[in-house]
Amino acid sequence: MIGLDDVYKVVVAMAPLYVALILGYGSVRWWHIFTPDQCIAINRFVSxxxxxxxxxxxxxxxxxFKMNYLFIGADAISKFIIVLVLALWAQCSSKGSYCWSITSFSLSTLTNSLLVGVPLIKAMYGPDGVDLVVQASVIQAIIWLTILLFVLELRRTGSDVSLSSTTTTTNSQVVSMEPTKDLEENQSVEVVTTSKPSFLTLMKIVWIKLALNPNSYASIIGITWAFLSNRWHFQMPSIMEGSILIMSRAGTGTAMFSMGIFMAQQEKFIACGTSLAVFGMVLRFIAGPAAMAIGCIAVGLHGDILRVAIIQAALPQSITSFIYAxxxxLHADVLSTAVIFGMLVSLPVLIGYYAALGFF
Structure with a gap:
């Protein structure tokens, strides 16, 4: 049973995040330390x-080698359920769209497992529960955040290419009005400028951009090292470990600092509005756990593993999803609100899930 000491440990883990958030907010709104261009540079540094x-x-x-693959399978099924529902919504509803489908996927599936999940699940289910939460974090980083990065890059590249094509076409139309050009030349220029790049060309551009983005391969290199080191039982050299830790330890703190900067640049504290904030909370704390419950039933999970799976799906929003947004x-205001208020309301929500699941 979770006690006050356990709740205190979770609060202790979450409080420093809000300190970084407030410092970022104050550096722009109160102290005017950073210019807008510098704020962009800070977010890029974090990213x-x-x-x-x-x-x-x-x-x-x-x-x-010690992962619970039924648990991972249930997680994958839950993600595919969300993707299917969002695809149908985008196709069949007048309010559905590709952009909102991306954001809704982030809101309903991507969690802050390490900072909030580890101390909370440890208090609820012990070390075995913590192992499952860490596994979910690793799979999220390797697969789901990488897929999110891919679709975001595909969307931006497609928009840039379309804009470039439109701009070139407009310039051609201006040229075609010049009296020194004959009609045949005008027509040939118009046909060149209005053609769109093929799908293969677009994908090539996307893959080149992803190859230059360290977020694309950080998790891949990490899990490759994990396979090799656990297979042949060797450790990372201390000089290498220290070089990585000196920057990696700043990851979450600088991400929250960047979020505070973003909030300070908005006109309202709840930048996305109340209705979208509520929409994000519903996806985070209801849709995600519901999909995970279906995935668990599909693969036959039961007992504490089932309970941990559902609770970890209801953890607050991933900070990384905001940095990418x-x-x-793409809807950074919605993601920032989901992270900030999600962490505030997550503790009573998760304790409620814990109490309710105790009856099953």
Whole structure:
């Protein structure tokens, strides 16, 4: 049974995050330390340096040979359920869209497992529960955050290419009005400028951009190291470990600092509005756990493993999802609200889940 000491441990783990958030907020709103361009640079620093090293550090220390693959399978099924529902919504509803499907996937599936989940699950279910939460974090970093990064890059690259094509076409139309050009030349220029790149060309551009993004391969390199080190039982050299830790330890703190900066640049504290904030909370604390429950039933999980799976699916929003949303310009206001208020309301919600699941 979870007690006051256990709740205190969770609060202790969460409080420093809000300190970093407030410092970031105050540095822009109260003290005017950073300019808008500097704020963009800070988010890019977090996105390209501290978060990739943080991801590499915790995936490199996982043990892939001791993972519960039924648990991972249930998690995968829950994600596919969410993707299917969002795809149907985007196709069949007038309010559905590709962009909102991406954001809704983040809201309903991507969790802050390490900072909030580990101390809370340890108090509820002990070390075995913590192992499952860490496994979920590793799989999230390797698969689901990588997929999110891919679709965000695909969306931005597609938009950039379309904008470039439109701009070139407009310039051609201006040229075609010049009296020194004959009609045949005008027509040939118009046909060249209005053609769109093929799907293969678009994918090539996307893969090149992802290859230059350290977030794409930080988790892959980390889990590769984990396989090799656990297979042949060797440890990371201390000089290498120290070099990684000095940056990776700043990952979550700088991410929250960047979120505080973002909030300070918005007109309202709840930047996305109340209705979208409630929508995000419903996806985070109801839709995600419900999909996970279906996945667990599908693979036959039961007992504490089933309970841990559902509770870890109801953990607060992933901070990394906000950093990606800010970097790629997609509903960062919604994700920042989900992270901040999700962590505030998560403790009573998760204790409620814990109490309710105790009856099954």
């Amino acid at each position: 390209y340096f501290t978060l990739p090293l943080f991801t590499f550090e915790f995936t490199a220390h996982a043990d892939p 800010k970097e790629y310009g």
